Amino acid sequence: MKALVDLARSLEGRTVAVLLLAVLLVHGGALTIYRRSAAAAADEAFATEVARQLVLAREAVLRRPPDARATEAKALSSNHFEIGWDPRGQARTATATDPVLRDLRDRLVALEPILDPGLTLTLEAPNEPLHRQDLRGSFPLLDGGALTFRSAHGPSLNPVTPWASLATAMAILIGVAAVVLMHRIAGPLRELTQATGRIGHGAVVRLPEIGPDEMRGIARALNAMQDRIHRLVGERTQALAAVSHDLRTPMARLRLRLDRVEDEGERRAMASDLDEMQAMVEATLAYLRGDADPETRQVTNVASVLMGIADASVDANRDVVFEGPARALATVRSSAFRRALENLVDNGVRYGTRVRIGLRVEDAAMMLQVDDDGPGIPPAEIARAFEPFVRLEGSRNRNTGGTGLGLTIAKRAVEADGGSLELINRPGGGLRAAIRLPRAGSGG
Numbered sequence: 001m002k003a004l005v006d007l008a009r010s011l012e013g014r015t016v017a018v019l020l021l022a023v024l025l026v027h028g029g030a031l032t033i034y035r036r037s038a039a040a041a042a043d044e045a046f047a048t049e050v051a052r053q054l055v056l057a058r059e060a061v062l063r064r065p066p067d068a069r070a071t072e073a074k075a076l077s078s079n080h081f082e083i084g085w086d087p088r089g090q091a092r093t094a095t096a097t098d099p100v101l102r103d104l105r106d107r108l109v110a111l112e113p114i115l116d117p118g119l120t121l122t123l124e125a126p127n128e129p130l131h132r133q134d135l136r137g138s139f140p141l142l143d144g145g146a147l148t149f150r151s152a153h154g155p156s157l158n159p160v161t162p163w164a165s166l167a168t169a170m171a172i173l174i175g176v177a178a179v180v181l182m183h184r185i186a187g188p189l190r191e192l193t194q195a196t197g198r199i200g201h202g203a204v205v206r207l208p209e210i211g212p213d214e215m216r217g218i219a220r221a222l223n224a225m226q227d228r229i230h231r232l233v234g235e236r237t238q239a240l241a242a243v244s245h246d247l248r249t250p251m252a253r254l255r256l257r258l259d260r261v262e263d264e265g266e267r268r269a270m271a272s273d274l275d276e277m278q279a280m281v282e283a284t285l286a287y288l289r290g291d292a293d294p295e296t297r298q299v300t301n302v303a304s305v306l307m308g309i310a311d312a313s314v315d316a317n318r319d320v321v322f323e324g325p326a327r328a329l330a331t332v333r334s335s336a337f338r339r340a341l342e343n344l345v346d347n348g349v350r351y352g353t354r355v356r357i358g359l360r361v362e363d364a365a366m367m368l369q370v371d372d373d374g375p376g377i378p379p380a381e382i383a384r385a386f387e388p389f390v391r392l393e394g395s396r397n398r399n400t401g402g403t404g405l406g407l408t409i410a411k412r413a414v415e416a417d418g419g420s421l422e423l424i425n426r427p428g429g430g431l432r433a434a435i436r437l438p439r440a441g442s443g444g
Contacts, residue, residue, distance in 0.1 A: 015186075019178040023171055030167060047104060050081075050151055051111040054139070057083045057147055058114070066145065073147065084148040086138065101135075115139050118146075188215045196222065204230050247281055295333040297417065299440045302366065303328045305338050306357050309345055318349050324359025328366050329440040332417040340413035341370070343406035344433045348372030352430060361439070368435040376425040385423055386411045 057076050064072045066087065073085040101121040109116040119139040138148045188210050195207045204226045207219040251274055258274075261267040306322050313320035341357075348355040351374030358369040377385055384390050388408045407423075410433075414421045419437035426432050 016179050016182050019182065020175050023175050023178065026171075044107075047107040048111060050135075050149075051108045051115065053081055053083075053151075054108075054115060054147065054149065055112050057149070058139075058141065061085060061147060062141060066143070069145065080151065082150045084150075085145060086148050087145045104135075185212065188212070192219060192222075199226060247277070251277055251281075295335055297331050297333050299329050300332050300334050300337065301327055302330050302332070302337075302368070302437065303359055305334070306341065306359060306368070309338065309341055310357055313345060313349070313355070319354035320345060320349070320357065321355075322357045322359070324357075325361060328359060328361050330366060330417070330437050331440050332437070333413070336413040337417060340410035341368075343410045344370040347406050348374065348431070348433075351375065364439060366437050366439055368437065370433040370435075371426060371430060373430040376429065376431045377423060379425065382423050382425075 057073065060076060061069045061072055061083075069087075070085040073083040076083045101123070105119060105121050108121075109119060119137065121135060121137040123135060135151045136149070138146045140146045188208070191208060191210075192215065195205055199205050199222070204223075207222050209216045209219045209223075254270070254274055258267055258270055261270065303324060303326055306324065307326075310320045310322035345355055345357070348370055349372070352372035354373055356369075356371045358367075358371065360367045360369075386407050388405055411421045414435055414437070417437065419435055421433065421435050424432045424434055
């Protein structure tokens, strides 16, 4: 059902629907016109033949004496057109013509005026089920008798002809050809859509330059745009990484000079500043590496990583507890994933007093939760929390404000492994970082 809905919403599905509707309308209109014209021609020929037969029968019967007219009428009959003689025909001719046969009666009278007045037509034959659609009628003669007749009335009821069958077959072939052609045209567009979805997540995604000229032009322009953007980003990253790396040398020299500072309080303040600078440099380098991190994905026991983070936090006198199974496998970049979880735990400890790490394993995915007891985030600011270098807390003190990159790096690392990260304010207070991560082998 979802596939049908997606097809109906796609350009290919809508175009095919329009083409098939156009083919059906044209074919239906052509068949209707043909049927009406063929039926009109058949009815015209039928009326001409009936009128001629009746006039000939009238002349032949009138030349016979009354006692021989029944025999003459029978001699004039055939398998498809029966003539009869009724000496009591006045009562029968009083029957009105069926409304559906008025056009035929008018046509017969127009062809042979001698048949008017008195000509009546009917399709009624209640006692003969096999002949209920036969045309029956009568018209009076000058001496008081009446001629009766019966003829198969079928020409306009048989619209199926070889031409109609051929036209239907051609319409079906045109419809199939339209579907196949549209599918081939939409193929490069689907590939282009899928490829563009991978743009911006690391290396350059080379789009295939296939399909119509317009599709080739779009793919060529996107490839050129990627090259330019990738080159600019690379140059910016190299410049910032070089500056960040070069900052390590003067920071190292400053640490060596700290020992010469005699004031204990001043020395601790300077050491804190250097720690903050080093943390900012390391976070900036981690952010700039981003998806270009050469680390490969491998099957990892996520539960073991979480337990290790909790144990390290406890060793650092922080209130961090892990609750969950001892084994849960996922395909991740181990170092990047661990750094992402450490950033979330650090964020929780910075704004709260304790952190609870939860892990729940489902059929195709696992749910990780990092809960703190801090003040939470205003709902309108949650989206901004993932923006780089954004500090929702106004202070520039590292103990409360951080570097503004921890959540950004965590979200990028989780999404690179096929997962998702969202921040939720807990009903009882505090913030929850909820991660959904595909299990190893789930295809997610």
